Amino acid sequence: MVKEIERAGxxxxxxxxxxxxxxxxxxxxxxxxxxxxxxxxxxxxSAEEEYTLRRRLVQNALDALSTEVEEQRVFERQG
Amino acid sequence: MSYRVVHYxxxxxxxxxxxxMAHVPPELREGAVGPGMALQQAWxxxxxxxxxxxxxxxxxxxxxxxxxxxxxxxxxxAKPDIFxxxxxxxxxxxxxxxxxxxxxxxxxxxIPVLTGMYEENPGADMRDKILIxxxxxxxxxxxxxxxxxxxxxxxxxxxxxxxxxxxxxxxPNGIRKNFFEKERGAKRAVRMLISKLNGKPFVTEFPMPSFxxxxxxxxxxxxxxxxxxxxxxxxIVPRDNPDRIEASxxxxxxxxxxxxxxxxxxxxxxxxxxxxxxxxxNENPNRVLPVDVLRELEREGRIGxxxxxxxxxxxxxxSVAASRAYxxxxxxxxxxxxxxxxxxTST
Numbered sequence: 001m002v003k004e005i006e007r008a009g010x011x012x013x014x015x016x017x018x019x020x021x022x023x024x025x026x027x028x029x030x031x032x033x034x035x036x037x038x039x040x041x042x043x044x045x046s047a048e049e050e051y052t053l054r055r056r057l058v059q060n061a062l063d064a065l066s067t068e069v070e071e072q073r074v075f076e077r078q079g
Numbered sequence: 080m081s082y083r084v085v086h087y088x089x090x091x092x093x094x095x096x097x098x099x100m101a102h103v104p105p106e107l108r109e110g111a112v113g114p115g116m117a118l119q120q121a122w123x124x125x126x127x128x129x130x131x132x133x134x135x136x137x138x139x140x141x142x143x144x145x146x147x148x149x150x151x152x153x154x155x156x157a158k159p160d161i162f163x164x165x166x167x168x169x170x171x172x173x174x175x176x177x178x179x180x181x182x183x184x185x186x187x188x189x190i191p192v193l194t195g196m197y198e199e200n201p202g203a204d205m206r207d208k209i210l211i212x213x214x215x216x217x218x219x220x221x222x223x224x225x226x227x228x229x230x231x232x233x234x235x236x237x238x239x240x241x242x243x244x245x246x247x248x249x250x251p252n253g254i255r256k257n258f259f260e261k262e263r264g265a266k267r268a269v270r271m272l273i274s275k276l277n278g279k280p281f282v283t284e285f286p287m288p289s290f291x292x293x294x295x296x297x298x299x300x301x302x303x304x305x306x307x308x309x310x311x312x313x314x315i316v317p318r319d320n321p322d323r324i325e326a327s328x329x330x331x332x333x334x335x336x337x338x339x340x341x342x343x344x345x346x347x348x349x350x351x352x353x354x355x356x357x358x359x360x361n362e363n364p365n366r367v368l369p370v371d372v373l374r375e376l377e378r379e380g381r382i383g384x385x386x387x388x389x390x391x392x393x394x395x396x397x398s399v400a401a402s403r404a405y406x407x408x409x410x411x412x413x414x415x416x417x418x419x420x421x422x423x424t425s426t
Contacts, residue, residue, distance in 0.1 A: 001310065001312060001392075001402050001403070001405065001406035001423060002406075002423050003291065003293045003403075003406075004403055004406035004407045004410045005310070005406060005410040005413065005421050005423065006293040006294075006295065006296060007293050007407075007410070008407075008410035008411055008413065008414045009296060009414055010296060010410065010413055010414060010418055010419070010420065010421050011295070011296040011297065011298060011299060011419075011420050011421070012296075012420070012421040012422075012423055013420070013421070013422055013423070014423050014425065015422060015423065015424045015425070016424070016425040016426075017140065017141065017425075017426075018140045018172065018175065020175070020201075021171065021175060021201045022425070024201050024204045025201065026291060026292050026293065027423075028293070028295035029295065033424070035137070035141055036101075036137045036140060036141065036172070036355050036426050037098075037137070037355045037356045037357070037358070037359045037360065037426060038359040038360065038366040038367070039313070039366070039367060039424055039425070039426055040365065040366050040367065040368075040369045040372075040424065041359065041363060041365070041366030043359050043362070050363075050366075051371070051372070054365065054366070054369050054371070054372050055372045055375070055376075057369075058369050058372045058373060058376070058422070059376075061422050062302055062307070062376070062381070062382065062420075065298060065299045065302070065305075065307075065420040065422075066298050066299050066300075066302055067298055068295075068297065068298045069295045069298075070295070071295070072292075072295075
């Protein structure tokens with residue numbers, strides 16, 4: 001699906017946990033997430049900490065969208 | 080004397096449970112379990128599964144290094160004549176685990192390996208590194224897959240030469256062998272051409288590699304003025320799944336307005352996905368589709384706007400062709416709506 005969005009002319013970032021699959025499939029901008037059932041969360045954290053974590057991950061995704069890439073790139077987790 | 084086999088399966092085929100148990104770490108069991116029974120039956124005493132390794136699909140994906148170390152240690156101890164993984168059919172994480180652990184056993188322990196899965200499974204990407212038997216896309220194909228894998232495995236244990244992929248049923252691995260065709264090339268080529276001109280089926284002798292890659296689009300220049308849209312394969316839908324998107328092999332995608340929605344609250348949204356434990360997503364759907372954070376970033380002016388519609392489907396077992404068609408359709412809508420960037424989340 002990411003490839004079709006890219007093909008339509010819109011930059012797209014794929015946020016997922018098993019990044020090797022995303023690379024195989026052909027996403028260009030990839031941001032690693034936490035876990036399969038909760039990519040953008042962590043039930044073991046307090047609500048506040050979890051929100052902070054999610055905000056950081058989304059910020060990574062926005063940074064990836066703002067970064068020029070020539071080829072596929074996995075943006076390693078920041079902070 | 081019969082050959083010794085170690086078999087790798089996931090939590091589902093070991094009858095431990097479905098997605099709710101996908102987190103279980105590797106476990107060693109004596110003898111054949113689940114699909115191993117069918118393999119053993121096909122060998123008719125010629126080979127025996129001495130142990131079965133069971134590992135949760137999510138555990139393997141999320142703790143690959145630890146899982147690999149443990150599994151390699153067990154396989155090394157068992158000294159098998161072959162290591163068999165799966166078959167995984169179209170289960171993505173299972174196929175990924177089967178292919179990766181098989182490759183490690185082959186490369187690090189020098190033991191022959193065999194796995195099986197559907198050709199669109201992400202694990203099938205490793206077909207040129209390990210032998211992968213081609214199976215159907217669902218476990219209903221076990222009756223065909225098990226004898227095919229058993230037969231090829233037996234040949235490998237017996238040290239027999241392996242025939243071409245079309246005969247043995249494995250995925251073409253890029254290895255070519257010279258042999259004499261009955262008819263010369265010109266004749267075969269002309270016959271193919273005639274079939275093609277008549278719209279009849281023909282099989283090429285030299286398939287072109289298909290690298291379906293898309294050139295990355297330029298980055299978003301000014302995030303503070305950009306419209307960002309959210310999409311997911313994680314199956315987030317409004318309460319009670321109004322479009323009845325299937326839990327597996329989805330036949331459609333959903334298009335949902337989040338105009339005025341500040342956060343995806345429990346009860347108002349849920350997941351329709353049948354391929355992961357839904358407890359965490361249902362408890363807080365923002366864990367899959369982060370509307371809450373994007374609304375805050377929108378208020379703070381970090382992004383121009385969160386697009387008021389999100390697109391969602393269930394990626395579980397959904398074919399590549401179907402996913403492509405859904406996204407092709409909604410990508411056009413996003414483009415027409417002047418969306419500047421998309422965040423796609425997957426589970």
